[in-house]
Amino acid sequence: MSHHILEIKDLYFTYPDGTNALSGVSLKIFHGESVGITGANGMGKTTLLLNIGGHLLPTKGEISIGDITLSKKTRQDIRKKVGFVFQRTDDQLFMPSVYEDVAFGPINIGLSPDKVEERVKLSLEMVGCLHLINRPPHRLSEGQKRAVAIATVIAMNPDILIMDEPASNLDPRSRRQLINLLKGFEHTKIIASHDLDLILDVCERCIIIKDGKIVADGYTPNILSDKRLLEENSLELPLSIQGAYSHI
């Protein structure tokens, strides 16, 4: 198993309308790491993710995954290595049945129908949704959609799993199931979220982004118990930590 490194060197990104979303981001992520990215709204979390996933191309700077550097030509290859779970599940599940949604990626890679079926069943098994295999997506609950969306992505055996606000709109039980699921994955994970308790639970490394720059990067429990740091970034202590400090 090779060590896939995600390396970002001095990344800048400006939107067509002039908004400077990222102003010099540099970081390295190692194989198997689980990284949470958080920060106030509009600070650049989603933009960063979209750049890493090859959906946006850097205005300046360099992103490389393994030995592939992101460029217009290598976009498709980058996308094969990155499994992107988008914020809104409805956008991700566009086929008439769960099976076809999960099979979409493997088929596009070029696998044979037998292999595709194998992958589909395996991925659905991993997210605990094998029984939903013939359902149409509009007949799934939000939690089920989220799990299936993850399945559609892991069916491609990506090196890195990127997730944008994975727990939004989930009821507590589904959220808990999701957290357990993510904890069980061995993929390199990059998760952008406001749900600090989730990040605390799932990610051993946490990065805070402010004004398009990284302002904190370290061991999650340290970062997320720094009350002042959090408040500077329009965040609060995670609820699970608040409990411990409730006498303050």
Next chain:
Amino acid sequence: MRFDSEYFNLGYLDTLSYKDTFIHRLDPRTKLLVTLIFIIFVVSNSKYEITKLIPFLIYPVFLLTSGNIPLRAVLKKILIISPFLIFIGIFNPIFDKRTIYMIIGIPISQGWISLFSIILKFILTVSSAILLIAVTSFPGICEALEKMKVPKILVIQLLFLYRYLFVLLEESLKIVRAREARSFGKRGKDIKTFTKILSVLLIRSLERAERIYQAMLSRGFKGEIHLLRKHSIGFNDIVFAASFLTIFYILKVYNIVNIFGEELKSIFF
């Protein structure tokens, strides 16, 4: 509110279509073709035909009962008889006044006969169309269409529309309710508000299309969409089709109602 009732109706039929019965399991092509042929047989009856139409009810009844479809799914649609139909049809009794029947001494004009014939045809064609979708899932119908050489781009369009229909209906429901909450009394139904609602909905739709496209790209989309083919023609399909096509033909050629009627008359009168 019309929106609400149609929205739930849509969902209701959609749910019914995923049941598991004999008829649900048949290949969608069979059901589609038999229903289309049924409609042609019904419609090809003359404009004054009533008695020949009645036995045709057997087909919708079969679909209803073997598919375990509740009667109200169909009834609702039939009872709200298309206003256009009545509007056009009502002129028949007005313009066509020749008396043709006497029932218990009351003369009935041809115009009424043709109106009633129209209504019967309506009931038959509408119920069979509704029942078709109720016993065949929509993706099933699309599968049938694709196999019948309908251009793939249209089939994919149908599937995508269907997929996002419920999503968009919910979104528009939210917008409409928000407007209603803010336009006391007027209920936000004026044209200006309507235009704004649709513009917002359009913008959201365009944004959504963009996001879906990105999601497709992220999973290696290169332009081809591959659809699963789940069904194949079996023995049941052949039996079903052969039986009903034969029945339709018999009903077209022989007036069963009259045959029975004559028999009954000779027995009792």
Next chain:
Amino acid sequence: MHMADALLSPAVGGTMWALTAGTILYSARKLKDKIDDKMIPLMGVLGAFIFAGQMINFTIPGTGSSGHIGGGMLLAILLGPYPAFLVISSVLIIQALFFADGGLLALGANIWNLGFYPCFIGYPLIFKKIIKGRFTNKGVMYASILSVVISLQLGALSVVFETKLSGITELPLSTFLLLMQPIHLAIGIIEGFITGAIVLYVRKLRPDLVENLEGIKTLPSGVSIKNVLISMAIIALITGGILSWFASTHPDGLEWSIEKIYGKPEVPEHPSPITEGLKTLQEKTAILPDYSIPSTSKEESETSSWPQVKPDTSLSGFLGSIMVLLLIFLFGFCIKIIRKSKTKHEI
């Protein structure tokens, strides 16, 4: 103005289907290589958008009644003629299946009436010509209203002719036209206004979303609308002819037009084994042998022959109907029982 199966004869319905199917195939072919990948989700979502949009009612000023948009022109402006036609077809197909709006036979006619005119006439020949690439407020509104009005007038006209040619309604042509055209003129003005307003509003608010969208850019250069129309006309004539010939066992619509041509209620006899056989079949199975279709003018109805009122026939018809209905009900009941017992066994 949805057509209904019950008002349509197979010949007319079939012809309209042939026209629509031809246009669908043509549009699909045109898009095959030209299509931008992005079109697939875009067409799907916009189809859902129009569908949802049609379900939202607004109050028609001055009348108090509610109306809804068709959306054909809006789609044509956003997507261009060929994709828009496919999208409209898809919307109507789903409506025909789930709402039974109109019916499956009339679907061909409905797609044509509501889709062909905005996509292939209203948009390219009127809207685009007026706009000429410049999107001014006045220009867009004027172009929208005019193109929608004309498209709807053509659509309504088609409905009238389809219904009359089917021969099922007694409504005189002139009355029919008088009822349909003015109403659709009013609807056209309103929908044209709404379409123009939406286009302007969205362009102003989110130019980034629509700048690549204008139908203008997707219309392949060198398309000749004239050629499209000519081929359609030829298809219509051929299909109409063939289907009318097939439908000659029950030539109701045909009788009506024949009567107009020959002035007699029946086709002049050209006996051949086929027509003789069919005629015998018809006579054997007809409940009203030799009925004639009353024409729309008074004098002709007075001179055409008329069968006597037959109380016997009425009684047997009545008795037979009751019997058949009972049998069908019994049949359904048996099916239910069979189905229930089968599911019991499976458990």
